[in-house]
Amino acid sequence: xxxxxxxxxHLSDCVxxxxxxxxxxxxxxxxxxxxxxxEGILEGLVDGMNRAGALYDEEEYFVSDLLLCSDAMYxxxxxxxPHLPESEKRARKIRVxxxxxEGDTHDIGKNLVKIMLETAGFEMYDLGRDVPVEAFVAxxxxxxxxxVCLSTLMTTTMTNMGRIVALLEKENMRDAVKVxxxxxxxxxxxxxxxxxxxxxxxxxxxxxxxxxxxxAELGQMARDSRDA
Amino acid sequence: xxxxxTRLQKALAREPVDRPPCICPGGMMNMVTxxxxxxxxxxxxxxxTDPVRMARLATAASNARCFENYGLPFCxxxxxxxxxxxxxxxxxxxxxxxxxxxxxxxxxWERLPPFDAGTGRPxxxxxxxxxxxxxxxxxxxxxxxxxxxxxxxxLLEPVTLYRxxxxxxxxxxxxxxxxxxxxxxxxxxxxxxGADVIALSDPSGTGEILGPALFAAYELPALxxxxxxxxxxxxxxxxxxxxxGKMHKVFPLLAGLGCDAxxxxxxxxxxxxxxxxxxxxxxxxxxxxxxxxxxxxxxAALTRHCLECGVDIVSPACGMGNASxxxxxxxxxxxxxxxxxGKNHARHSDS
Numbered sequence: 001x002x003x004x005x006x007x008x009x010h011l012s013d014c015v016x017x018x019x020x021x022x023x024x025x026x027x028x029x030x031x032x033x034x035x036x037x038x039e040g041i042l043e044g045l046v047d048g049m050n051r052a053g054a055l056y057d058e059e060e061y062f063v064s065d066l067l068l069c070s071d072a073m074y075x076x077x078x079x080x081x082p083h084l085p086e087s088e089k090r091a092r093k094i095r096v097x098x099x100x101x102e103g104d105t106h107d108i109g110k111n112l113v114k115i116m117l118e119t120a121g122f123e124m125y126d127l128g129r130d131v132p133v134e135a136f137v138a139x140x141x142x143x144x145x146x147x148v149c150l151s152t153l154m155t156t157t158m159t160n161m162g163r164i165v166a167l168l169e170k171e172n173m174r175d176a177v178k179v180x181x182x183x184x185x186x187x188x189x190x191x192x193x194x195x196x197x198x199x200x201x202x203x204x205x206x207x208x209x210x211x212x213x214x215x216a217e218l219g220q221m222a223r224d225s226r227d228a
Numbered sequence: 229x230x231x232x233x234t235r236l237q238k239a240l241a242r243e244p245v246d247r248p249p250c251i252c253p254g255g256m257m258n259m260v261t262x263x264x265x266x267x268x269x270x271x272x273x274x275x276x277t278d279p280v281r282m283a284r285l286a287t288a289a290s291n292a293r294c295f296e297n298y299g300l301p302f303c304x305x306x307x308x309x310x311x312x313x314x315x316x317x318x319x320x321x322x323x324x325x326x327x328x329x330x331x332x333x334x335x336x337w338e339r340l341p342p343f344d345a346g347t348g349r350p351x352x353x354x355x356x357x358x359x360x361x362x363x364x365x366x367x368x369x370x371x372x373x374x375x376x377x378x379x380x381x382x383l384l385e386p387v388t389l390y391r392x393x394x395x396x397x398x399x400x401x402x403x404x405x406x407x408x409x410x411x412x413x414x415x416x417x418x419x420x421x422g423a424d425v426i427a428l429s430d431p432s433g434t435g436e437i438l439g440p441a442l443f444a445a446y447e448l449p450a451l452x453x454x455x456x457x458x459x460x461x462x463x464x465x466x467x468x469x470x471x472x473g474k475m476h477k478v479f480p481l482l483a484g485l486g487c488d489a490x491x492x493x494x495x496x497x498x499x500x501x502x503x504x505x506x507x508x509x510x511x512x513x514x515x516x517x518x519x520x521x522x523x524x525x526x527x528a529a530l531t532r533h534c535l536e537c538g539v540d541i542v543s544p545a546c547g548m549g550n551a552s553x554x555x556x557x558x559x560x561x562x563x564x565x566x567x568x569x570g571k572n573h574a575r576h577s578d579s
Contacts, residue, residue: 018394059477062439064390071391103322108386108437130325155520155549156321184472184495184546185517 004035008044011076015048016055018068020075027079037083045076049119053204063108066203070115091225094214097139098149099127101160106153109183112203113149120207122147133163140168140177146217147210150196152183161186162194169195178213182206231366232296233424239540240425240466240488242509248535250542250564251511252289253427254299255372257470257491258323258547263554264288265320273317276302276324279355286360290367294557295543297368297425298360304374304429306349307414308382311340311407321550330383334392337403340383343410345417354421361422368425368466371418375430375471376407376450377438383407386432393442400446408450412457419458425466426458428487431546434473443478448485455486468511472546479504494545498537510538513545514560520549524559531563 007030014023023045030040052069055061061069081089098114100107107129118124125143127135140148148168150161161181168174179196191199197213200206211218229246230238236249252259265271268288275281286300303324309315314328330340345354353371360369374382380403381389393400415426433447455467470491475482482490482505489509492501494516501510514530515522522530534542542564548557 059474062435062442063437064393064442065439067387067390068394103318103325105325105327108390111387130327154323154547155516156323156551159551184493187517 004030004033004039007033007035008040008047011040011044012048012051014076015045015069015072016051018065018072020068020072023072023076024079027076031080031083037080038085038088040080041077041084045073045080046119049073049115053116053119053207057202057204063112066112066115070119073115073119092221093121093123094147094217094221095125095143095145096122096147096149096210097125097127097136097143097145099131099136099151100129101150101152101157101164102130102132103157103160104152104154105129106183107151109153109203110149110151113151113182113200113206116203116207117149117210120211122210133160133167136164137167137171137173140173141171145177146214147178147180149200149206149210150179150181152186155185158183158185158190161190161196165195178210180206180209180213232290233366233368236297236368236425236541237466240468240509242507242540247567248540248542248564249296250561251297251368251370252295252299252544252548253297253370253372253425253429253468253470253491254286255301255427256304256374256378256429256431256547257299257372257427257544258302258550259289259295259299259544259557260285260302260550261548261552261554261557262320262550264292264294267292267554271320272302273319273324276317277349277352279352279359282352282356283359286356286369287367289557292554292558293561294554295561297370299370299372299427300356300360301349301353301372304372304378305382306353307343307374307379307411310343310348310350311379311383311410313382323547323550326382329385332384333388333399334380334384334396334403335399337399337406340406343413345414350414350417354417357418357421357423369423370425370427370468371415371421371423373411373415373418373426373428373454375428375433375447375469376404376411376454377433377447378430379407379411380404381432390437393438393446397445404446404450408453412454415454415458416461419462419465423465425468427468427470427491428454429470431470431472434471435475435478436473440477440481444481448481451487452485459486468541470511476500476504483508489541491541491543492545498534498539502538509540511541511543512539514542516544516546516548516552519544519556519560520552522556524555527556527559528563531560532567535564535567 312330
């Protein structure tokens with residue numbers, strides 16, 4: 001079954017079924033059959049990851065399942081990406097800085113958000129965990145990020161989120177950089193209180209929240225790529 | 229009126245009590261705040277490594293009329309450090325945390341150093357418990373254990389751990405079995421030293437991360453083995469299990485665990501938990517966010533809600549933030565102490 005539609009479905013299924021070895025074979029078969037890599041990524045691998053995300057949202061899949069699905073997606077991406085046309089490899093993406101704030105090492109949630117945002121086409125800069133306030137701002141400045149995502153699981157460390165927003169304001173970066181926060185102790189009310197733009201409840205909703213906040217920029221990029 | 233220890237023991241056994249106890253176990257469920265450190269003149273991180281300071285700081289919350297127990301240690305890195313993880317003991321504000329893992333894969337578990345409960349920080353904990361026990365009195369001593377999945381995720385990068393639970397089940401089971409032996413040994417040491425109750429906290433073992441299949445395969449048998457082992461040697465000891473996160477998918481599995489009380493964080497509805505777990509004492513679950521950032525009135529209202537849901541033991545839903553005001557903590561105990569069991573109350577009405 002080398003028809004494009006069947007292979008795309010197969011790529012997607014490999015991701016949903018967490019088959020990180022088989023997805024490599026299917027990706028090679030897809031490329032060998034001469035099908036376009038970009039479509040394989042978006043309508044195969046990313047489609048599978050989105051289906052996995054929906055299953056997670058429905059509580060059919062759990063955090064550990066989503067991690068294994070992403071392993072399969074990344075294994076497939078490693079095969080398909082080298083076959084992307086040069087223009088696509090160079091295409092500008094919206095840049096996002098993500099990390100767990102200082103004092104906290106709980107990073108499972110942050111990792112999931114990173115995976116889902118990457119799946120949605122954002123270029124992710126992951127600072128890891130236990131990240132000092134200044135490091136978020138410095139990285140956002142360095143890469144020209146449009147969005148900073150902050151995570152914590154502890155009440156003790158959530159105050160660092162407000163400090164990051166304040167430092168972005170002080171550096172006059174707040175117009176260009178949106179801030180989303182997430183994690184068990186924080187809430188939409190807390191986001192408002194510290195001057196963040198939004199709260200995201202889980203990794204799947206983080207994608208829709210990010211798209212909403214960056215709608216203007218995403219629209220502009222879509223127009224630019226159409227005109228190019 | 230019952231004394232604190234008797235009330236907690238009865239609540240754990242689901243026997244009639246005058247009112248539920250109000251406790252905070254310590255360990256992962258931290259009860260040491262900045263104001264308590266200032267009041268007692270004992271500070272972290274020093275009290276993590278000195279048995280005399282640890283024992284005295286463990287009494288601070290009870291002395292300040294916040295909670296009706298002593299609880300120690302003050303973090304969940306004791307076992308991990310003893311098994312080779314690199315730990316930063318933190319500051320007066322930040323809790324101790326793992327900064328370097330001991331192994332890179334479940335398959336390397338045999339490289340972990342032998343666990344000796346009598347030395348290092350486990351030894352500090354046992355000495356501190358013995359000091360409190362020697363002092364006597366009516367306040368129950370709660371010793372704390374880090375659960376198997378959280379300990380595993382402190383020795384090995386958690387993402388690798390969760391992946392290998394599926395990819396390498398043979399070695400993953402061997403690794404968790406090995407950790408379970410050590411946790412049980414440390415728990416037995418704590419009871420031997422004089423702890424009245426053991427709180428076993430496994431925030432990373434949540435159904436929200438593992439899902440029902442992995443929870444049943446790994447988490448349940450490990451917890452059950454620790455509980456059974458503690459019971460066989462110390463039948464009179466109380467045993468509390470705390471797990472964080474959404475748990476409704478695994479409620480039915482928890483019924484057979486064999487602990488006295490189950491504790492959940494604030495995302496779990498106590499009413500729903502009660503429906504699935506009619507026989508188990510339930511502990512919880514006053515929001516630690518409200519405890520840190522809310523008013524005493526808000527904390528009192530949340531405490532009343534827990535009581536109305538039929539909770540057997542009132543406690544914070546998770547570890548408390550360092551900046552939680554004393555007035556908020558005291559509002560919990562004041563509310564519980566003034567509680568008259570009513571018709572909504574599951575069990576205390578018959579006392």
